[in-house]
Amino acid sequence: MEEFIHFLRLHDHWSVGVLDRPNPKSWQRKEIRSLLSQTNPRKGKLDVQFEDLPEDVPCIIFSKLELKEVVKSSILSSKWRNTWTICSKLRFDASKMYKHLTWRYYITKFIDHVNRVLKLQHGKVVETLEIKVDFGSILAVHLDNWVSFAAASCTKNLALELVPRYYWNRIDRYVFPFELLDGEATSRLQQIQLSFVSFKLPYQFSGFPKLKRLDLYSLRVTRTDLQDLLSSCSKLEWLSIAKCDLEDEVIVDRPLSHLLYLRVARCKMTKIELDAANLRTFIYNGTQLPAPTIQAQELKDADLVVTNFTTFEHALTVLPKMFARSSALLGKSSKFSQLKHLKLLLCHTPEDLDNILSLASFLRAAPLIEELEIHFSISGGGNADIGRLRNLPKCPYKHMRSICITGFNGIQGQAELLVHAVKNATALEVLTIDTGNKNAKRQETVGEHSVPHGRVQPLLAAARLLRPQAQLASSSTVCHQANASPSTSTTPVTLTDQVTTD
Known part of the structure; x- marks a missing residue:
C-alpha cells in the first residue's frame, strides 16, 4: 500500500511529521506517534531525530526519492553514506552526466559507472531502470547484462533510449534480448520503452500479461515479430510506434480491449488492423495515408497529419474506411459518433x-x-x-x-x-x-x-x-x-x- 510521507524541518533536526497508512493499527504509525510525543522540556519543541525512527522507515523514505536526490542526502550524515543504494528508481542519462565530453571519451566512464551502481544494487528490488545513451557496438554486451539485471531485480518499468545524435545512415540497431526475460520477468513488466532497437521473438514467447505502456522508436522488425509482440500484450493501455521501417501490413489478431491511446508516426506500414473497442485517442503522422481498419467504438480524439501530397478526394475515400468495422460508430448519416x-x-x-x-x-x-x-x-x-x-x-x-x-x-x-x-x-x-x-x-x-x-x-x-x-x-x-x-x-x-x- 502506498505511503504518504510528509517531511518537516525542525531547526537543526531531521524528522518525519506523519507517516499515514490506510491501516490505523500499524505498529510503525503508533511508534512514530510515540516518538513525536517526546519533547524537550526546556525548549518545548519536538526532540526527535531521523535516526530515532524505526529502521525500515528511512528505507521507505529514500526508496521514494530519485537516485540523484538520495545521493545528495547521503552527504548529510556518515550513517547515510550508503543509503542511496536502496533507491528503487535508477536513471542513467549520459547526456546529463557527461555534457561536455564526446562519445568516445565518456562511453567507458558511463559503462563503469552503471556497472558499479548495479553491482551495489544486486539482490535488491529496482522498480525502474532507465538507460539513455548513444548506441555503439561496444555497448551491446553491457546492455544485455543490464537487461538481465532488470529481469532479476523485479523491474516494472524498463527504458532503453539508445538513439545516437547522428544516425541517418546507420543500419545497425541494438538487438533487444527477449530471451533473457523469463516468465516471471515478463509478468512483472508494466512499462517498456525501446528506441534504436531491433528484435526477434524467441520460440514460444509467453508475452507481457501485465504490460500497460509500450513505446517503440526507430524500430527495425519483421511483420511477424511485431504482430506477435502486440498480440501478446492483452492489458496494453498506451501504445506508440514511431519511425518503424517495416514496409508491410500489421494485423493484430487478438483484441486490445484496454487500449486507450494509439500513436503511429513516420512509419512505412501499409496497413494497420486491430480491435481496440475502448480506444479514445488515435494519432497518425506520416507521408501517406495507410489503409487501417480500427475497431474503436469509444474514439473521441483523432489527430491525423499527412505530410506528403494527397488530394482531398483520396483522404475522404481512405479516412472513413479507417474505422469501418466499428459498428457503434456507423449509422445512416454518421461515421464517428463519439468524435x-x-x-x-x-x-x-x-x-x-x-x-x-x-x-x-x-x-x-x-x-x-x-x-x-x-x-x-x-x-x-x-x-x-x-x-x-x-x-x-x-x-x-x-x-x-x-x-x-x-x-x-x-x-x-x-x-x-x-x-x-x-x-x-x-x-x-x-x-x-x-x-x-x-x-x-x-x-x-x-x-x-x-x-x-x-x-x-x-x-x-x-x-x-x-x-x-x-x-x-x-x-x-x-x-x-x-x-x-x-x-x-x-x-x-x-x-x-x-x-x-x-
Missing part, C-alpha cells in the same frame, strides 16, 4: 483549392463534434478572384463551440467552408481566424499584399453578425479589423447574401 475534437493540418498546392469545401464531410460524419481546428498552408497564397459561393445542404452542428482556422487567405474554398461551419454551428462560442501559417516551423504571417483583405473583412463581419454570442479571437491584423466597425470603403455582407439556403 469531439478534429484537427486538420493541410499543406497543398493551388490546384487542390477547389476541394476545400469537401472538408465539411468530416463535420457531417461527427454529430457530437465540439472543437474544430484547421491549419492551412497554401503555396502561392491562392487566387483572390472569387465567384458565387457554393452551397451545401443544411447540417446543424449543435455541439460545435469552437472553430479555429489559421492560414486564412479568404480564397473561395476557405470562404465557403467558413460560411458553412458558422451557419450551422448554432452554439458557437469562440471563432478564431488567423492569417498566420501555423504549419510552418517558423510562424509566418501572410503578407499584406497576398491577403485579399477586401474579401476577408466582409466574411468576418458577417460571421460576427450571424453569431453575435461568439467571441472572435485572433492575433492577426485582419481579425482585429473585423472586430472593429466596418470602414466606409468596405460594405459588410451577410452570409445569406452569398449562399442560397435550403
